[in-house]
Amino acid sequence: MRAAVLTRFGGPEVLEVREVPDPVPADGHVVVRVTAAAVNNTDIWTREGAYGTAEDPGARSGWRGDIDFPRVQGGDIVGVVESVADDVDRSLVGRRVLVDPAFYDDHGHPVGLLGSEADGGFAERVAVAAARVHDVSGSALSDEELACLPVAYGTAMGMLERGGIGAGETVLVTGASGGVGVALVQLARARGAQVIALTTEAKRSRVAQAGAAVTLDRIQPVGAALARTAPGGLAAVLDVVGGPALPEILPRLRDGGRWVIAGAVGGHTVSLDLRRLYLHNIAVIGSSMHSPHHFDLLATEARRATFRPPVAARYDLADIHQAQREFVGRNHVGKIVIRPGTGR
Amino acid sequence: MRAAVLTRFGGPEVLEVREVPDPVPADGHVVVRVTAAAVNNTDIWTREGAYGTAEDPGARSGWRGDIDFPRVQGGDIVGVVESVADDVDRSLVGRRVLVDPAFYDDHGHPVGLLGSEADGGFAERVAVAAARVHDVSGSALSDEELACLPVAYGTAMGMLERGGIGAGETVLVTGASGGVGVALVQLARARGAQVIALTTEAKRSRVAQAGAAVTLDRIQPVGAALARTAPGGLAAVLDVVGGPALPEILPRLRDGGRWVIAGAVGGHTVSLDLRRLYLHNIAVIGSSMHSPHHFDLLATEARRATFRPPVAARYDLADIHQAQREFVGRNHVGKIVIRPGTGR
Numbered sequence: 274m275r276a277a278v279l280t281r282f283g284g285p286e287v288l289e290v291r292e293v294p295d296p297v298p299a300d301g302h303v304v305v306r307v308t309a310a311a312v313n314n315t316d317i318w319t320r321e322g323a324y325g326t327a328e329d330p331g332a333r334s335g336w337r338g339d340i341d342f343p344r345v346q347g348g349d350i351v352g353v354v355e356s357v358a359d360d361v362d363r364s365l366v367g368r369r370v371l372v373d374p375a376f377y378d379d380h381g382h383p384v385g386l387l388g389s390e391a392d393g394g395f396a397e398r399v400a401v402a403a404a405r406v407h408d409v410s411g412s413a414l415s416d417e418e419l420a421c422l423p424v425a426y427g428t429a430m431g432m433l434e435r436g437g438i439g440a441g442e443t444v445l446v447t448g449a450s451g452g453v454g455v456a457l458v459q460l461a462r463a464r465g466a467q468v469i470a471l472t473t474e475a476k477r478s479r480v481a482q483a484g485a486a487v488t489l490d491r492i493q494p495v496g497a498a499l500a501r502t503a504p505g506g507l508a509a510v511l512d513v514v515g516g517p518a519l520p521e522i523l524p525r526l527r528d529g530g531r532w533v534i535a536g537a538v539g540g541h542t543v544s545l546d547l548r549r550l551y552l553h554n555i556a557v558i559g560s561s562m563h564s565p566h567h568f569d570l571l572a573t574e575a576r577r578a579t580f581r582p583p584v585a586a587r588y589d590l591a592d593i594h595q596a597q598r599e600f601v602g603r604n605h606v607g608k609i610v611i612r613p614g615t616g617r
Numbered sequence: 618m619r620a621a622v623l624t625r626f627g628g629p630e631v632l633e634v635r636e637v638p639d640p641v642p643a644d645g646h647v648v649v650r651v652t653a654a655a656v657n658n659t660d661i662w663t664r665e666g667a668y669g670t671a672e673d674p675g676a677r678s679g680w681r682g683d684i685d686f687p688r689v690q691g692g693d694i695v696g697v698v699e700s701v702a703d704d705v706d707r708s709l710v711g712r713r714v715l716v717d718p719a720f721y722d723d724h725g726h727p728v729g730l731l732g733s734e735a736d737g738g739f740a741e742r743v744a745v746a747a748a749r750v751h752d753v754s755g756s757a758l759s760d761e762e763l764a765c766l767p768v769a770y771g772t773a774m775g776m777l778e779r780g781g782i783g784a785g786e787t788v789l790v791t792g793a794s795g796g797v798g799v800a801l802v803q804l805a806r807a808r809g810a811q812v813i814a815l816t817t818e819a820k821r822s823r824v825a826q827a828g829a830a831v832t833l834d835r836i837q838p839v840g841a842a843l844a845r846t847a848p849g850g851l852a853a854v855l856d857v858v859g860g861p862a863l864p865e866i867l868p869r870l871r872d873g874g875r876w877v878i879a880g881a882v883g884g885h886t887v888s889l890d891l892r893r894l895y896l897h898n899i900a901v902i903g904s905s906m907h908s909p910h911h912f913d914l915l916a917t918e919a920r921r922a923t924f925r926p927p928v929a930a931r932y933d934l935a936d937i938h939q940a941q942r943e944f945v946g947r948n949h950v951g952k953i954v955i956r957p958g959t960g961r
Contacts, residue, residue: 327868327893336896382872382898435898515891524671528726528905537891545889547859547881549671550903552680554726554779557901559894561872 275613276396277593278343282322282333285594293345296392296400298358303365303403305372309420310394311349311608312600313452314536319346319389330542335389347394347611348374348386351419354406361403369416370406371575372399373568374423381564386424395593397613407572414578421452421582421608422575424562428535429456430571431563432511433464436533440465442508445499445522449485450476450606453513453535458483459580461511469502471495471514479606483583491518499525509533516540528553535560583607619957620740621937622687626666626677629938637689640736640744642702647709647747649716653764654738655693656944656953657796658880663690663733674886679733691738691955692718692730695763698750705747713760714750715919716743717912718767725908730768739937741957751916758922765796765926765952766919768906772879773800774915775907776855777808780877784809786852789843789866793829794820794950797879801855802827803924813846815839815858823950827927835862843869853877860884872897879904927951 276293298304318324319340322333350372354365374393376385387393387401409419432453438444444461448454449470461468462484470485477488487502489495495518499507506527516539519532523545526532534557549555563571574580585605588596590613600609620637642648662668663684666677694716698709718737720729731737731745753763776797782788788805792798793814805812806828814829821832831846833839839862843851850871860883863876867889870876878901893899907915918924929949932940934957944953 324896325890325892330890330892378872380873384872435900528722528728529724534891535895537895541891543889543891545887545901546669546674547878547885547887547903548669548674550901551879551881552668552905553903554905555903556779557889557894557903559891559897559899559901561896561898 274397275590276345277347277590279320279340279346280343282320285597288320288593290591290593293396296398298356298400300358300360301402301404302400303357303361303406304355304398304400305350305352305370305406306355306398307350307352307394307396307613309351309416310347310611310613311420311424312596312611313348313424314538315348315386315424316346316388317597317601337385337390340389344389345392345396345399346388347396348388348424349420350374350387350394350399350401350423351416355398357403365403365406368408369410371409371419371422371572372401373405373407373565375562375568377565381566383562386562395590395611395613407568409572409575412576412578414575414581417584417587417610418582419575420610421584422571425452425608426456426460426582427563427568427571428453428560429460430567432457432533432535432560433460434567434570435558435560436509436511436531438464438466438509443467443469443503443505444509444511445469445471445507446485447471447510447512447514447518448538449480449488451513452608455480455483455583455607457511458485459582460574463574463579469499476606494521496521496525506530514539515543519543523549526553526555530555532557533560534558585609587612618741619934620689621691621934623664623684623690624687626664629941632664632938634935634937637740640742642700642744644702644704645746645748646744647701647705647750648699648742648744649694649696649714649750650699650742651694651696651738651740651957653695653760654691654955654957655764655768656940656955657692657768658882659692659730659768660690660732661941661945681729681734684733688733689736689740689743690732691740692732692768693764694718694731694738694743694745694767695760699742701747709747709750712752713754715753715763715766715916716745717749717751717909719906719912721909725910727906730906739934739955739957751912753916753919756920756922758919758925761928761931761954762926763919764954765928766915769796769952770800770804770926771907771912771915772797772904773804774911776801776877776879776904777804778911778914779902779904780853780855780875782808782810782853787811787813787847787849788853788855789813789815789851790829791815791854791856791858791862792882793824793832795857796952797857799824799827799927799951802829803926804918805855807918807923813843820950838865840865840869850874858883859887863887867893870897870899874899876901877904878902929953931956
C-alpha cells in the first residue's frame with residue numbers, strides 16, 4: 274500500500290510518500306481502509322521532535338519520548354473495516370468507523386497515539402484495536418467531516434470535561450480558528466456555554482459562524498475587552514496557545530476559575546504568580562487528549578451530527594507536503610483533510 | 618475588652634495590645650468568649666501587606682485587598698458562646714465551639730476571613746455568624762488543640778479535597794513541619810494516603826511522628842530520592858512552599874497527578890513549562906482555605922479526635938509579639954497558640 278512515512282526527526286524532507294507492506298491485524302485488532310485522515314499540530318511537532326523531555330526541554334523527542342522510525346503518521350482516521358483478526362467479531366467488517374487514536378494506561382490517561390507510538394492513518398490501510406473503533410455508519414456527517422473529530426475534537430472534549438465546563442458559563446477560547454479552537458467553540462456552544470473567542474481580525478467572521486458569541490482580535494490587549502464582555506469574570510480559559518498573553522488573562526478568571534491548557538503554540542515556558550492561583554481557587558489544568566469516556570461522548574456527538582466540523586481543504590496523499598505547508602501557514606479555519614484512497 | 622489590634626501595614630510595632638469596645642452581635646451573630654487562638658502565616662502576611670495585587674504584585678495589600686484598620690487579627694478561634702443576637706437560637710449559649718473563620722461567596726469560595734475582613738480572635742471576645750460556629754463540646758481535644766485546626770487544618774482539608782486525594786495514593790508534602798504541613802501529614806494519613814514529607818534535618822523525627830512514612834531533607838536535591846521512594850510517580854504534591862524546588866519535583870508526578878498549591882513561602886513567581894502539564898494531564902490546583910463542606914469534614918474530625926494536633930507553644934495575649942517572633946523563627950513544629958483569657 275502507499276503511505277506517508279516519517280523516516281527521522283527533521284524538516285518536510287524526512288516525510289516520504291512510498292510503498293510499504295500492508296498491515297496485518299494482530300489479536301484484538303482490525304484493519305481499516307482509510308477514507309479520510311486530517312492533519313494536526315502533533316504531526317508537525319512529532320516530525321520536528323519538538324516536544325522536548327522533562328530532563329532536557331530542548332531535546333528532540335516525540336510527545337512520549339523516542340519514535341520508532343520509519344513511522345506512518347496520522348491520528349485522525351475514518352474509514353471502513355476491511356478485515357479483522359480471528360478473535361474479533363466479524364460483523365465489524367464493512368462498518369464505517371471513527372477511530373479513537375489513543376493508547377491508554379490503566380487510569381484512562383493517553384500514553385500513546387496512532388501516528389506516533391504506532392502507525393497511523395496517512396496510508397491506504399491501518400491496523401487498530403477493535404475496542405478503539407466506533408461505528409458511525411448512520412451519521413449524517415461525511416467521512417471528511419468525521420475525520421476532523423478524533424484529535425482536535427477529542428482534545429477539546431477532554432478540555433471541556435476536565436475543566437468541568439457547564440451550561441451558562443462564560444469561557445474564553447484562545448487560538449479559536451485552529452483545529453482545537455474551532456472544536457472548542459462548537460462543543461462549548463453545544464453544551465450551552467457562552468464563548469468569547471480570541472482570533473485574528475481576518476478570521477473573526479468564520480469563528481463567529483462556528484458559534485462564538487464574542488470575537489476579539491488577539492493582537493489587541495484583551496484585558497479591558499474581557500472586563501467589558503465578561504464583567505463577572507471568566508469561568509474558564511480554554512487555551513491551546515499559552516505564552517505571553519497569560520499574565521493579562523489570568524486576572525480575568527473568577528474565583529474558582531479554570532485555566533485548561535492543551536497546547537502552547539505561543540510559547541511553552543511561562544512565568545506564573547502562584548498567589549493569583551491559590552488566593553482565588555484557580556486551577557491550571559493540563560489536558561492531554563481525551564479519556565475513553567471523553568471519546569464515547571464525542572462519538573455520540575458524531576452520530577447525532579449536532580454541528581458540522583468545517584473542512585478547510587482536501588488533499589490527496591501524494592500532496593501531503595502541500596497540505597502540511599498550508600496547515601503551517603495558518604490562513605485556514607477548520608481542518609485540512611487527506612484522502613489516502615484517491616488520486617493514485 | 619483587651620485585644621491585639623493591627624493599626625496599619627508594617628512591622629511588629631503596628632500590632633498593639635490595648636483596650637477596645639466589646640463586640641455586639643449583629644443579626645444572625647453570636648459573641649464567643651475566646652479561650653484559645655492560634656498564630657498563622659496569614660497574620661504576618663496581612664500585617665506586612667505582603668499579598669500584592671493582580672495589578673501590582675509589589676503593592677501593600679491584604680489577601681483580598683484593603684484592610685479596614687484598626688483590625689483585630691486572629692483566624693483560629695475556639696471558645697464558649699457567651700451571648701447571641703435576638704434572632705439566634707439561645708441554646709447555643711454556653712456551648713464550646715470551633716469557629717469557621719471564612720466568609721463565602723455564593724459558590725462556597727472564601728472571600729474573607731475573620732482577622733482580615735472582620736475582627737478576629739486575638740481578643741477576649743469576638744462576634745461571629747451563628748452559621749459558622751461548630752459545636753465541639755464533646756471532643757476529647759483540648760481548646761488549645763482545637764485552636765490549631767481552623768486555618769491550618771481547614772486549608773489542608775481544602776487541599777486534600779480539591780486535589781481528590783484518596784486512600785493508597787502516594788503524596789509529597791512540602792514544608793511538612795509548618796502549620797499546614799503537619800495538618801496535611803495528619804489528615805492525608807487519616808484518609809489512608811502514604812506521605813513523603815520534605816522538611817529540615819532537625820525536624821524529621823517530629824514530622825515522622827505526625828505520620829509521614831518517609832521524610833526527606835529539603836536542602837538536598839530531592840529528585841533522585843523521590844524516584845527511589847515513589848518509583849510509580851507521585852499522585853500529588855501538597856505544597857505550601859512553591860519556589861525553586863518546583864522544576865525538580867514536577868517531573869516526579871505521574872500522569873494525572875495534581876500539584877495542589879496553597880501558599881508560596883519559598884517564592885511566589887515560578888517558571889513553568891506548560892508542556893509538562895498538558896502532555897501528562899497534570900493540574901496545578903490553587904487552593905484557598907476551605908469551603909463550608911470542607912469545614913464540616915474538619916469539624917467531624919475534631920469531634921472524633923482521630924489525631925492530636927501538636928501544640929508547639931502557648932502565650933498570653935500580652936505576649937503576642939514574642940509569639941509571632943517564635944512563629945517567624947520557624948524552629949517549632951506544630952502550632953503556636955494564644956490564650957486571650959489568661960495572664961491579665
